[in-house]
Amino acid sequence: MNQQRPLQIGVTGGIGSGKSTVCRVFEALGAPVYEADKQAIWLTNHDPILKADIIRLLGPQAYDEAGHYNRRWVAAQVFSSPDLLMRLNMLIHPRVLADTQHWVDNYRDKPYVIKEAALMREAGNGNTLDSVIVVHAPVDVRIQRILRRDPHRTEADIRNIINSQISDDERLKIADYVLFNDERQLLMPQILQLHHAFSQTVPA
Numbered sequence: 001m002n003q004q005r006p007l008q009i010g011v012t013g014g015i016g017s018g019k020s021t022v023c024r025v026f027e028a029l030g031a032p033v034y035e036a037d038k039q040a041i042w043l044t045n046h047d048p049i050l051k052a053d054i055i056r057l058l059g060p061q062a063y064d065e066a067g068h069y070n071r072r073w074v075a076a077q078v079f080s081s082p083d084l085l086m087r088l089n090m091l092i093h094p095r096v097l098a099d100t101q102h103w104v105d106n107y108r109d110k111p112y113v114i115k116e117a118a119l120m121r122e123a124g125n126g127n128t129l130d131s132v133i134v135v136h137a138p139v140d141v142r143i144q145r146i147l148r149r150d151p152h153r154t155e156a157d158i159r160n161i162i163n164s165q166i167s168d169d170e171r172l173k174i175a176d177y178v179l180f181n182d183e184r185q186l187l188m189p190q191i192l193q194l195h196h197a198f199s200q201t202v203p204a
């Protein structure tokens with residue numbers, strides 16, 4: 001396919017909805033995937049200006065003795081303080097957005113690329129995305145999945161994170177497509193349908 005740029009597709013969803021699971025399937029189908037949350041963490045450890053900004057915002061405990069970003073401690077601070085979370089987001093997101101644009105340039109020959117992120121249009125990501133997929137699952141199912149996957153988190157921790165994120169109703173409003181990852185509907189056929197559609201669409 002000879003086109004100037006790939007379609008940029010966002011994948012978002014609440015904690016435990018199945019964003020990463022969905023992205024692994026897109027990847028197996030040949031789509032490059034940018035994992036914004038993971039890349040954000042990488043930047044907190046490798047971008048010295050960001051590191052200094054985070055220490056200024058949260059204090060030296062944001063990094064452990066070896067100088068690594070202290071995710072558990074930071075999570076305890078920001079997921080119980082909307083103001084701190086917003087300030088942390090404001091430090092991290094401009095860097096993630098810039099990093100994404102460089103990344104996309106590597107894939108001009110692909111029909112579409114995927115950007116997985118906890119925050120989507122609410123973090124300004126929407127400006128560069130052609131479509132947003134919301135992965136949706138009921139809260140109770142998500143909590144059970146996270147309790148199984150992350151033994152260090154309690155149900156109260158998970159509910160705190162859910163309350164720090166936009167509501168399911170708000171998230172569904174920004175969706176161009178919804179993937180239902182509940183226990184009733186099969187995920188694969190839904191993903192395959194989107195893969196075929198994106199593979200045939202030429203960006204405007």
Ligand SMILES: CC(C)(COP(=O)(O)OP(=O)(O)OC[C@H]1O[C@@H](n2cnc3c(N)ncnc32)[C@H](O)[C@@H]1O)[C@@H](O)C(=O)NCCC(=O)NCCS
Pocket residue numbers: 014015016036037040041070071072074075078085088089092093096117118119123161164165
């Ligand atoms: C807050 C931090 C320390 C929590 O780390 P921890 O290892 O405990 O959790 P993890 O990263 O697995 O995230 C837990 C859940 O919260 C979501 N999440 C991550 N960051 C955010 C955020 N800023 N706002 C809302 N939800 C978020 C994740 O998608 C996941 O669903 C860490 O996620 C972080 O530094 N986040 C800021 C980076 C960011 O803004 N990511 C989004 C980039 S678009």
Ligand SMILES: Nc1ncnc2c1ncn2[C@@H]1O[C@H](COP(=O)(O)OP(=O)(O)OP(=O)(O)O)[C@@H](O)[C@H]1O
Pocket residue numbers: 013014015016017018019020021022145146149181182187
């Ligand atoms: N349809 C499914 N059936 C059973 N388990 C699933 C399903 N979808 C996801 N899971 C499991 O649920 C857990 C959460 O899924 P995943 O990590 O993909 O969610 P996420 O939205 O990326 O999570 P986070 O918000 O924490 O980044 C994982 O252990 C995953 O294997």
